[in-house]
Amino acid sequence: MTPPPPVTGQAAAGRDTAVLLKNATVVDTRDGTLAPGTDVLIRADRIVDVRPGIVVTDGPEPFTVDARGKYVVPGYADMHAHPLGQRPEEEARDLELLLAxxxxxxxxxxxxxxxxxxxxxxxxxxxxxxxxxxxxxxxxxxxxxxxxxxxxxxxxxxxxxxxxxxxxxxxxxxxxxxxxxxxxxxxxxxxxxxxxxxxxxxxxxxxxxxxxxxxxxxxxxxxxxxxxxxxxxxxxxxxxxxxxxxxxxxxxxxxxxxxxxxxxxxxxxxxxxxxxxxxxxxxxxxxxxxxxxxxxxxxxxxxxxxxxxxxxxxxxxxxxxxxxxxxxxxxxxxxxxxxxxxxxxxxxxxxxxxxxxxxxxxxxxxxxxxxxxxxxxxxxxxxxxxxxxxxxxxxxxxxxxxxxxxxxxxxxxxxxxxxxxxxxxxLDATDTMGTVEPGRRADLVLLDADPVERVEHLHRIAGVVRAGQHYGAAELDALKERVAARA
Missing domain, CATH: 3.20.20 (TIM Barrel)
Structure with a gap:
């Protein structure tokens, strides 16, 4: 049996901890414009602030991600997929692979x-x-x-x-x-x-x-x-x-x-x-x-x-x-x-x-x-x-x-x-997804290179945020390895 992974990242700080992406380049999906040096503050499963120089003065210290040199885009949507309705182990495998x-x-x-x-x-x-x-x-x-x-x-x-x-x-x-x-x-x-x-x-x-x-x-x-x-x-x-x-x-x-x-x-x-x-x-x-x-x-x-x-x-x-x-x-x-x-x-x-x-x-x-x-x-x-x-x-x-x-x-x-x-x-859901803006769901992808420059850069995932939970590159790799070990 594969041993459980060590508790790291946001999970170690606490699931309910706010997440702060610091000094990222936010990509506007409407026209491809870039906003470098931008912070993204996430509480629970929502983006609550997007601007340079965010300082959190209320509540516990947020889990902070140094996103300098990273490009932040909304999470990817696979708009034609069939993971549900399989055997439970196949369903779990495919859903985890999608997120990874x-x-x-x-x-x-x-x-x-x-x-x-x-x-x-x-x-x-x-x-x-x-x-x-x-x-x-x-x-x-x-x-x-x-x-x-x-x-x-x-x-x-x-x-x-x-x-x-x-x-x-x-x-x-x-x-x-x-x-x-x-x-x-x-x-x-x-x-x-x-x-x-x-x-x-x-x-x-x-x-x-x-x-x-x-x-x-x-x-x-x-x-x-x-x-x-x-x-x-x-x-x-x-x-x-x-x-x-x-x-x-x-x-x-x-x-x-x-x-x-x-x-x-x-x-x-x-x-x-x-x-x-x-x-x-x-x-x-x-x-x-x-x-x-x-x-x-x-x-x-x-x-x-x-x-x-x-x-x-x-x-x-x-x-x-x-x-x-x-x-x-x-x-x-x-x-x-x-x-x-x-x-x-x-x-x-x-x-x-x-x-x-x-x-x-x-x-x-x-x-x-x-x-x-x-x-x-x-x-x-x-x-x-x-x-x-x-x-x-x-x-x-x-x-x-x-x-x-x-x-x-x-x-x-x-x-x-x-x-x-x-x-x-x-999906008639532009008020909750599709852009990186306050009020949108905290479903994001962090990339190592500008996705507007080359399609290949969409592959270079440095992190994922899903419903306010941050997964770093090492955690995503570990998730893939656990899936492979169960195959």
Whole structure:
């Protein structure tokens, strides 16, 4: 058994001790301006003062951090993550890894009525070193499990609304079911987000009020809108076979489907048929920048957000890249998990060379589409799609997402905004998060270098403050080592 770490830092001074970051450079996430020589005073879980020369004259001596040469930004938000709902040890591992990599908040993208009930009763039981749960849905809408018809989908939306869901997530549903669920969700004041159903009218879904589209579709949904032969791309996709399930409802069907989906999400690309690959090839070949710009204008006008999760689509479409299998961060994951990821990679290598080249071409187009959306002003968020996806290690994956967004051509400031300020805007929470200002939650990241200068500097974490608790670099390293020792 790994011995407990020595009590150091703020923990040694007392959990309720105020924290004072001295002589930091505070980064304004609105425009990237820097305020050097600034102190940040934290009491409990709130920032109470931000200015040069703070002197605390009331109460006990604060725990003081010499932040000279450090850059302070809001804590990172992973806006597409799945740490909850796993086995307790996996859940704790992933939440601790997220925090150790600077993630102080996450949007849980798969839920259940049980999780909603636990949140309502305050019994989620998250570890002490955990990011904040920012939003939680009920069960995914899946055709035909809980959304075989529009009526069934409406009933599911009502049930989730009554249980306190923050949003509705559509996964594998038909267009008819999606629009029925969307109408009911909007009537109840619930955002609807998720995957684009195959063959759906994307501009219509955006215009009516789909709040966020995940994974750039996934599939050919957005590409069909950007293709000079979009009608054929749509029609070909609509001919794909639906998920096979028994023609009658079995006891525990939803639990069975949860296991099926868990296995599927390791790498859905592995289910791709030759006809699907040919359709992807057609979509890539007929991609048109002007049509993509029209789609971007639609999203801007409607306020439809995008969460590209580039690292997720990359690990699917380039699953056999040796860099993934050689990633030193795999040491944090259990042996069974790594074996399943390696098995998915072996299965991927069974695709013909021309198919794998098509997948690589699709990814290049997805990078281009992300840049085009950003240039057009489409609102976007950073998300990594941990946990469960092959080669996506929680926490580290968000940093890989930063790098992929930079590879697409986004500026360092834009990437920083997408994981801080834009997340606050999406959640309508700019009064409590997204900037380093009095009244905001004390969720912060201290960096060794200017994050507005280079995206790589977002990786150089010197400390994290979560709900007023300061974790120095040594404590973050120790947290990672404890996770690795349990793997």
């Amino acid at each position: 990599h600077g993630v102080t908040g996450f949007r849980q993208m798969s839920g259940s009525l049980a999780l909603l009930e636990k949140r309502a009763s305050g019994t989620l039981g998250l570890p002490a070193a955990s990011p904040e749960l920012l939003a939680l849905p009920g069960p995914l809408l899946l055709t035909p499990v809980n959304a075989a018809t529009g009526e069934q989908a409406v009933a599911a939306v009502r049930e989730q609304h009554a249980a306190g869901a923050d949003f509705i997530k559509a996964a594998m549903v038909t267009p008819e079911v999606f629009f029925a669920a969307q109408a009911e969700a909007l009537r109840l004041g619930l955002p609807i987000v998720g995957h684009l159903p195959v063959g759906i009218d994307v501009p219509k879904a955006s215009r009516i009020g789909m709040k966020s589209i995940e994974h750039l579709g996934p599939g050919v949904g957005l590409f069909a809108c950007c293709s000079t032969d979009g009608a054929h791309v749509h029609a070909n996709a609509a001919g794909q076979p639906a998920m096979k399930v028994p023609p009658f409802k079995l006891p525990f069907m939803e639990r069975v489907m949860e296991r099926v989906v868990k296995k599927l999400v390791i790498n859905p690309i592995n289910r791709t048929k030759p006809a699907d690959i040919e359709n992807l090839r057609l979509a890539v070949r007929t991609f048109d920048d002007d049509l993509a710009a029209e789609l971007a204008e639609r999203f801007v006008a409607d306020g439809t957000w995008q969460v590209p999760t580039l690292i997720r689509v990359k690990t699917q479409e380039l699953c056999d890249d040796p860099a993934f299998a050689n990633d030193p961060d795999l040491r944090y994951m259990g042996e069974a998990t790594v074996r399943s990821w390696k098995a998915a990679a072996r299965k991927f290598t069974a695709f013909p060379a021309e198919a794998r080249e098509t997948f690589r071409a699709v990814y290049r187009r997805q990078l281009e589409l992300t840049k085009l959306f950003d240039d057009a002003g489409v609102p976007m968020l950073v998300g990594s799609d941990c946990s469960g996806a092959a080669w996506v290690v929680p926490g580290a994956s968000l940093h890989h997402e930063f790098d992929e967004l930079a590879r697409a051509g986004l500026t360092p400031l834009r990437v920083l905004q997408m994981t801080t300020l834009r997340a606050a805007e999406f």
